[in-house]
Amino acid sequence: METYKDSLRVVLKFPSYGLSRAAAKAVVAAARQGRSWEMNDHLFSTENPFDDGVQRAQAAAIGLDVGRWDADRKAREVDEVLWLRDRHARG
Numbered sequence: 001m002e003t004y005k006d007s008l009r010v011v012l013k014f015p016s017y018g019l020s021r022a023a024a025k026a027v028v029a030a031a032r033q034g035r036s037w038e039m040n041d042h043l044f045s046t047e048n049p050f051d052d053g054v055q056r057a058q059a060a061a062i063g064l065d066v067g068r069w070d071a072d073r074k075a076r077e078v079d080e081v082l083w084l085r086d087r088h089a090r091g
Helices: 019-031 036-044 052-061 066-073 076-089
Strands: none
Touching (some): 019 036, 019 066, 036 052, 052 066
16 A cells, blocks of 8 residues: 555545535535535444434534525535445446
8 A cells, every 4th residue: 555655546436425415515615615524424423314403413513604604505516526426336
């Protein structure tokens, strides 16, 4: 691994559906502000990552512009990103 550390890329592939789709949208929307990993970490550390109030609190806690983040969660572009990821994850 040390030999390839500068050229190795980790790709997580999993489809999102049901409640997980809301969490996936929260992460993709956070990515639009450069904070995807922070949102991901916060959502995995909470008891109810699918709750809208919890997601909004997490967005504020990691310093996102919550109004922009909320608009991004509802944006068509975020749905398109998830559609492409789901398609890729399913092969």
